[in-house]
Amino acid sequence: MSTTIETHVGSPRRRVDGRLKVTGAARYAGEVAAPGLLHGYVVSGMIAKGRITAIDTAAAEAVPGVVKIFTHANRPNVPGGDADYQDMVAPPGQPFRPLFNDRILYSGQPVALVVAEDFGTARHAASLVNVRIEAEPHETDLDRLRESAYVPPEKREGIAPPPEPRGNADAAFAASPMRVQNEYRIASEHHNPMEPHASTVIWEGGGRITVHDKIQGVKNSHDYITAVFGLPPDDVRVISPFVGGAFGIGLRPQYQLFLAVMAALDLERSVRVELTREQMFTFGYRPGTINAVAVGANPDGKLQAIRHAAVAGTSSFEEYQEVVVNWSGLLYHCDNIALNYRIARLDTYTPADMRAPGAPLGVFAIESAIDELSYALKIDPLELRLNNYADTDENAGKPFSSRELRAACRQGAERFGWSKRQPEPRSMRAGRELVGWGMATGIWEAMMMPHSARATLTADGKLELACATADIGTGTYTILTQIAADSLGLRMEDVTTRLGDTSLPEAPVEGGSWTAASAGSAVHLACEKLRQTLFQHARGMNASPLANASFEHVQFRDGRIDLRTAPSEGVSIVDVLRAAGLDRIEEQETAAPNAETKAKFSQYTHSAVFAEVRVDEQLGVVRVTRIVDAVAAGKIINPKTARSQIIGGVVFGLGMALHEESMLDHKLGRFMNRNLAEYHVPANADVPEIDVIFVDEHDDKANPLGVKGLGEIGIVGTAAAIANAIFHATGKRVRSLPITIDKLIE
Amino acid sequence: MNRFSYARPDDLAEAVQASAAQAGNRVIAGGTNLIDLMKYNVERPAHLIDITRLPGLDRIEPTPNGGLRIGALVTNSTVAYDDRIAARYKLLASAILAGASPQLRNAATTGGNLLQRTRCYYFYDSATACNKREPGSGCPAIGGLNRIHAILGTSEHCIATHPSDMCVALAALAATVHVTGPTGDRAIPFADFHRLPGDRPDRDTTLEHGEIVTAVELPPESFTTHHTYLKLRDRLSYAFALVSVAAALDLDGDTVRTARIALGGVAHKPWRIPAAEDALSGQPATAESFARAAETLLSGAQGRGHNDFKIGLARQAILRALQQAAAGTPQSQTDKRIR
Secondary structure, three states, rough: OOOOOOOOOOOOOOOOHHHHHHOOOOHHHHHHHOOOOEEEEEEOOOOEEEEEEEEEEEHHHHHOOOEEEEEEEOOOOOOOHHHOOOOOOOOOOOOOOOOOOOOOOOOEEEEEEEEEHHHHHOOOOOOHOOEEEOOOOOOOOHHHHHHHHEEEOOOOOOOOOOOOOHHHOOHHHHOOEEEEEEEEEEEOOOOOOOOOOOOEEEEEEOOEEEEEEOOOOOOHHHHHHHHOOOOHHHHHHEEOOOOOOOOOOOOOOOOOHHHHHHHHHHHOOOOEEEEOOOOHHHHEEEEEEEEEEEEEEOOOOOEEEEEEEEEEEEEEOOOOOOOOOOOHHEEEOOOEEEEEEEEEEEEOOOOOOOOOOOOHHHHHHHHHHHHHHHHHHHOOOOHHHHOOOOOOEEEOEEEOOOHHHHHHHHHHHHHHHHHOOOOOOOOOEOOOEEEEEEEEEEEEEEEOOOEEEEEEOOOOOOEEEEEEOOOOOHHHHHHHHHHHHHHHHHOOHHEEEEEOOOOOOOOOOOOOHHHHHHHHHHHHHHHHHHHHHHHHHOOOOOOOOOOOOOOOOOEEEEOOEEEOOOOOOOOEHHHHHHHHHOOOOEEEEEEOOOHHHHHHOOOOOEEEEEEEEEOOHHHHOOEEEEEEEEEEHHHHOOOOHHHHHHHHHHHHHHHHOOOOOOOEEEEEEOOOOOOOOOOOOOOHOOOOOOEEEOOOOOOOOOOOOEEEOOOOOHHHOOOHHHHHHHHHHHOOOHHHHHOOOOHHHO | OOOOOOOOOOOHHHHHHHHHHHHOEEOOOOOOHHHHHHHHHOOOOOOOEEEEOOOOOOOOOOOOOOOEEEEEOOHHHHHHHHHHHHHHHHHHHHHHHOOOOOHHHOOOOOHHOOOOOOOOHHHHOOOOOOOOOOOOOOOOOOOOOOOOOOOOOOEOEEEEOOOOOHHHHHHHHHOOEEEOOOOOEEEEHHHHHHHOOOOOOOEEOOOOOOEEEEEEOOOOOOOOEEEEEEEOOOOOOOOOOEEEEEEEEEEOOEEEEEEEEEOOOOOOHHHHHHHHHHOOOOOOHHHHHHHHHHHHHHHOOOOOOOOOOOHHHHHHHHHHHHHHHOOOOOOOOOOOOOO
16 A cells, blocks of 8 residues: 655745745844944945045044944954954955055945944944045956966865866867857846845853854854954854845855954944945955857867866955856867966955856856857757767766756757747847847756754654754755655644754855755754654654564654554654653754765756847847746755746846946946946846746765755856847847847947 | 934925025935935935925816926826826826836825936945036046946036936926926926036036925827837836937828927936927928938937947937837837837
8 A cells, every 4th residue: 555645845835934034024134133232334445446544533423422433543453363364265365354454455445434323323424434545556457457367376165276178179179160269258246135234243241242144154254253353162153044135245254244243342232234235336246257268160060179268357365266167168078178267356355256156157158159159050059069968077077976958958948949940040020029049058066065953853743953054045944844844754834944043053154056955964864863763762662563663664754653554553753752751852963975976976957048039129129038947956855946046046147148237437446336226137027937947857976865956057057048049139149248238239 | 324404394485495595405305316315425415304295286287278287296106197197198107107116106206306316326426526416526427437328418527317207208298397486486498497517517407596396287288199208228127218218299190290309318408409300390200200300319419438329229219219109109118028
């Protein structure tokens, strides 16, 4: 006899924190109340490079309600040395040190913190602080520094440098009968999460603080604070249960955290520092990147050579690095490949990881070039890709743990109706508009990081999960709840998940799409151990119906442990605890990647993105009317939140393709469109129906759950697919993102 | 943001008196632009005069000659969805709905919309020079980032644009602005309300010190059949116009009897050239006629680098808008496909 068991894992489930969020009950870092809370307002310097010669705070200090104004000249001594400013994801170099000295390193740098009894007073007083800066020549123009760009000598941890060249790309390219060689550019972007950065530091007395920080990993803030301010680890607790969007800008501790902690320790009072929308443009950003790509092929479409060299900006004080070019060696089988990545020092803040850092930049370049090649060869762009499909990771010389990219291409094409595409550019129309169909593939690493999780079952049959990781809106609370509910046979309502607190079992930052695999595996292991413990207690009960059963013979379902063969014979888990005289059973486990598997297999997620655009050619107006994104990402825990992740990524890609651009005035060395009216993210009207397909992909190597992560893959191929569709519609190849009206009517 | 005092006068005379009392005083209604500018330290008013409770300014009323008088405090949403406006002055309703977001339109008022200030990046950045913000300090948009800037009627002192959509329609409809001030009431033809920058870019309008907008009057001629508001921007909603066109035609068969064309996003004020409109009178409603009108409207247009594209874009937009108007197929503001 067998019954179908409806499991939570694999089924669409509503967010367990949804109600808290839509009712406003979820409290964010800048919303936490505290008695006697002081408010800090940051004064931003507005010169790109130079030296502070004077800061006049007299007028500001005279404002009633101002408590103290901190500048580099009067800031409290900070015990931490230069290296203590490092954090878990810092690139090589010297991290920015707020109010450290009189040096101005970038425009928008914080130069003072006004602390007052209320926010309005602090803001007003801040406008009265007069900062004099002696300017020095600066450079923010990547084009002008291109020749001085260099291969970063020290590699950023976790960022694979380009692989060694294979074959002879130059010679093979020169000998190729069909060649495409061009430059592809992507504008700088800012993350612009809905929630601005904020830190509320609660003074607990006796040097102890509780910090509510906007951060993608409480441990990162905790370790930064304790190192920089020389505090005992137990004196600092960092809490961040909800994050209102981050997209990478919440990975590193930002300057408002330093300033709030500094002020709280100095004044021995609780302090909040919240940044303005404009100040959200005064730290990390996605670096504008220039890609030079050359691809050569035989007339039959077999790729003979790929060259991809990228140049991107970093700051004068850190060597930021991300993976831009490696993807070109992963997507296609090609014997002659040369990949190169260089950086140039700009007088801006250090760039920061932004959703799929590096990947959509490099993939836009290679997937545009492949598209161009397809037209030169008169081969369908999808067929060209499948004809050059890489079955193994040729960068690393390893097999993939799983790679259903071919299936993604086929299923996406089927759903999109790709076979009905007219190959010639400008050949499809709808009324006045030109119609274009384009596609591209996407790729992102499927990673796992060590995570610990605790599962606590209490006498009332309720389970609490605990892990320090963050849910930045991705659905982590929900999927962990699903995994645990299935494991112990509980209803999701009986499981409470706690995240984002340094008092909980340790986790690194939430990023890289690794959280589902990592925190999910840790929860899975902790629950597995809890099952074993429960089972032992169950067997030991008086007259236990399970006394002679082995673990394999029981199932956990509906709050009970029953024999699989006789589901009415068993015990309830509440009775197990009662019989054992326990008020709780607690298990903690750590999940970590399997080093052996990692050494043997390359692990990536993949996607195939198909886009339809309609273009009014005379007016240069592009409408994206349809997107199909077929994603191969291993096991899908929650199709509902998973779909939301992909939709969010696709919208990001759409913004990269058509809208987003942080505009630098190089004379001033400053980003000028520092608000959401002038920095354009897609509006609802810009976003079409997005059809998400999850391709079946079985992966028993990536991690115990077989999941590969979804946060980044949605963005990766999207911009290229849209740009390719615009070419198909118009016959005009725009190689510089975003594709705005001016670039189409030129 | 500076500290300021705040008053909410009970009648218009009191408001005018307060408005005229000191140079740093500012009238506030919906506040959708002024509050932003205060947060950016661009506006630092010593005293705010909240006119939102003044009686009699929140109504739309018929005028004796068959037009409509829109009180200065009527919100943009109320205007757009008013039965009389939606039925007759469709051009105005369309232009309003092309702008901002529902939330902003619910708060923004008719008078305030007329007085909104430019979106120039440098104007908003109080750490830069800007002749509009600080006369005599310079214009970094010239030679700087000027993709969104003006191509017509600029001066060496300022190349900023006027950001309103509603005003472009009001210019085409030849509305009248009613104001009251220390020296009494005035009626200002719409074309004379906003000004070109010249050597006083700090002055957006011809309002005199202390004057308050009380109403906007629409003349009876509403161009109900042949009109359009065509707006081109960097995304399909919630962005200021790169170029916009309000076009209104009165046709006799295929012949133009009267034409009105106003441009947004290209100048310091809604751009109207009566000569271009007059030249269309008696002409066939054809692409050739429309192209000639475009040439006249854009005569003297000058790009500053990043905004060079606006000249060609404006030409195409004028052509398309006049075609939409002539065909009686105005641009929808919800269906983003351009007709």
